[in-house]
Amino acid sequence: MVKILQIEGISLQFGGVKALNDVSFHIEEGEIFSLIGPNGAGKTSMLNCISGLYHPSQGSIKYKDEEITKMKAYSRTNLGIARAFQNIALFEHMSVLDNLMLGRHTLMKSGPFSGGFYFGKAEKEEVDNREHVEQVIEFLDLQEIRHTPVERLAYGQQKRVEVGRALALSPELILLDEPMAGMNKVEKERMAQLILKMKDNGITVVLIEHDLGVVMRLSDHIAVLDFGKQIGFGTPNEVQENPEVIKAYIGENVS
Amino acid sequence: MKSILGKNLGNYRTSYRADMALLNSRNKKIGMVILLLVIFLLPMFASNYFIGLMTLCIISSIGAIGLNILTGFTGQISIGVGAFLGVGGYASAILTTSMGYSFWIALPLAGIITAIIGGLFGIPSLRLKGLYLAIATLAAQFVILFIIRRWVSLTNGTSGMVLQRPTIGDFALSSNTSYYYLSAIAFLLSAFYAINLVRSRTGRAFFAVRDRDMAAQIMGINLFKYKVMAFAISSFFIGIAGSLLAHYTMIVSPEFYEINVSIQYLAMILIGGLGSVFGSILGAFFITLLPVVLNIIVGSLSGILTDLSHILSAFEEFVFGAVIILFLIFEPGGLAHMWSNTVNYFKKWPFSY
Numbered sequence: 001m002v003k004i005l006q007i008e009g010i011s012l013q014f015g016g017v018k019a020l021n022d023v024s025f026h027i028e029e030g031e032i033f034s035l036i037g038p039n040g041a042g043k044t045s046m047l048n049c050i051s052g053l054y055h056p057s058q059g060s061i062k063y064k065d066e067e068i069t070k071m072k073a074y075s076r077t078n079l080g081i082a083r084a085f086q087n088i089a090l091f092e093h094m095s096v097l098d099n100l101m102l103g104r105h106t107l108m109k110s111g112p113f114s115g116g117f118y119f120g121k122a123e124k125e126e127v128d129n130r131e132h133v134e135q136v137i138e139f140l141d142l143q144e145i146r147h148t149p150v151e152r153l154a155y156g157q158q159k160r161v162e163v164g165r166a167l168a169l170s171p172e173l174i175l176l177d178e179p180m181a182g183m184n185k186v187e188k189e190r191m192a193q194l195i196l197k198m199k200d201n202g203i204t205v206v207l208i209e210h211d212l213g214v215v216m217r218l219s220d221h222i223a224v225l226d227f228g229k230q231i232g233f234g235t236p237n238e239v240q241e242n243p244e245v246i247k248a249y250i251g252e253n254v255s
Numbered sequence: 256m257k258s259i260l261g262k263n264l265g266n267y268r269t270s271y272r273a274d275m276a277l278l279n280s281r282n283k284k285i286g287m288v289i290l291l292l293v294i295f296l297l298p299m300f301a302s303n304y305f306i307g308l309m310t311l312c313i314i315s316s317i318g319a320i321g322l323n324i325l326t327g328f329t330g331q332i333s334i335g336v337g338a339f340l341g342v343g344g345y346a347s348a349i350l351t352t353s354m355g356y357s358f359w360i361a362l363p364l365a366g367i368i369t370a371i372i373g374g375l376f377g378i379p380s381l382r383l384k385g386l387y388l389a390i391a392t393l394a395a396q397f398v399i400l401f402i403i404r405r406w407v408s409l410t411n412g413t414s415g416m417v418l419q420r421p422t423i424g425d426f427a428l429s430s431n432t433s434y435y436y437l438s439a440i441a442f443l444l445s446a447f448y449a450i451n452l453v454r455s456r457t458g459r460a461f462f463a464v465r466d467r468d469m470a471a472q473i474m475g476i477n478l479f480k481y482k483v484m485a486f487a488i489s490s491f492f493i494g495i496a497g498s499l500l501a502h503y504t505m506i507v508s509p510e511f512y513e514i515n516v517s518i519q520y521l522a523m524i525l526i527g528g529l530g531s532v533f534g535s536i537l538g539a540f541f542i543t544l545l546p547v548v549l550n551i552i553v554g555s556l557s558g559i560l561t562d563l564s565h566i567l568s569a570f571e572e573f574v575f576g577a578v579i580i581l582f583l584i585f586e587p588g589g590l591a592h593m594w595s596n597t598v599n600y601f602k603k604w605p606f607s608y
Contacts, residue, residue: 051473052472053469053472053473072472072477073472073473074472074473074474074475074476074477074478075475077473077474077475078475082473083473085470085473089467089469089470089473090467090470091462091463091466091467091470091471092466093462093466093530094459094462094463094466098459098462101456101459102459102460102463102471102474103474105456105459105460105463105474105475105476106474106475108456109456110455110456110457111456111457112452112457112484112488114455115451115452115455115456115457115458116448116449116451116452116455116457117448117451118277118451118454118455122451122455122456123272123275125456126275126454126455126456127271127272127275130271130275131271134271165474169474169475
């Protein structure tokens, strides 16, 4: 298997606090990879390092053998890395459609001149990308709400739009930060199906999720973080049997 | 299906292109034609004074659209509009009066020069947000005016400069009507550009920067590039408005570009509606016509209450402040929002929603 992302010895420091301490793992192309750990373990910090919002103090991140540790966040998007946020970070005054169209920002070209006069090339580009966005809308079942401003949607719908915006980018690597948080069983099942479909379409998925049942069922590989340290890495079965992971999640035997 | 008032209900479009068209219904097309007719036939019915007022309104609209691109769309507050109008006006004055270029070259150049200077003052926006950026643009206001006052060899200092009305061949646009047509064309082009900008890629990126800059970065938007671009585009329009205004009044002088002008333009977009091209236009008309209407009211009252007339002369500032406060409290969406509420009410009448 080809390694799409290689994380080597990443440390992230905020003043005296070590949010991440020498974390290393790798993600294979086309797999579903999960990042788990108790609250505050550094999972979201890790994603922030991958998507470029944080810059680690040590270590290196390689995407398809290209060094991206120091690359700006917006340039990483050009490489095909998309991200859905945990605390929904949609543009709430804009419609669902505009949010998804923003997902296609890097794939479009029109600038302030062609866009301002619109007709011709810019219009064609808008329509072409709209067609692509409509596929995402269909995939996520957002047809009825496509013109609704995001702020008026229910939480579960917003969560789906958040994932949709990342998908609109036609990414090769998608980072999903707790896409199922706050969902009921039916909604979770639906999201799990979507994630499997993404995998079928050849997208590599990085998943942060607290529902271990879902994680064990979906993932090909798992990395476990605890207090910024990596305490486990491997297939679901290997991780489940790892004594350190059991210790972090359940605690030690007192007797 | 049609509502009781004969409006079409429902969405009948069969292609995305039709759905995304600017005038995507027959009523909108008819409305547009009527609007254009009103704009171009107005001088046949209105008095010279009224046409002059309208010219001021539409020139302010260009400036307000510019400011709204920066403050309403991109969320970068600017209190430097007055000075940027000054840059446009002085650039035009220096190019035509001192250097002898034609107005038709000076007008776009004034826009471009203002865009460059605006872009430069936009550079701090990467690090500064909200009120802090507002103070930085306030600095622009004072620095630019200081330079205009002190660089006497270029700007003639506090005594100002005199400009000529533009000419086409031998025909000078010296009448109010001809200048009104010139401004109207510039205004329509600006509005057309701004409306299209908003619904295309660049406009969406501006909105993204305003709403959530962190997520915007993840969408692949270079914050710095788009913030500076917003400053430049916004300043371009303000420069054009400044140049048109200077050639209309035929004089530029530092006191025309003081900070109260900046506040007036901010009031226009606040009252009109932040983030709305249509709102900028409504707000510009509102703020430009407000003192005129108040004058008429005070004038008619002074016949009855003679002693009050000199007290009422301070009335204007009072109403100006009160209107802004009332809008902020009761209709933060501005006139544009009030308009769309009214339209929707009639669309759905007799049902409430």
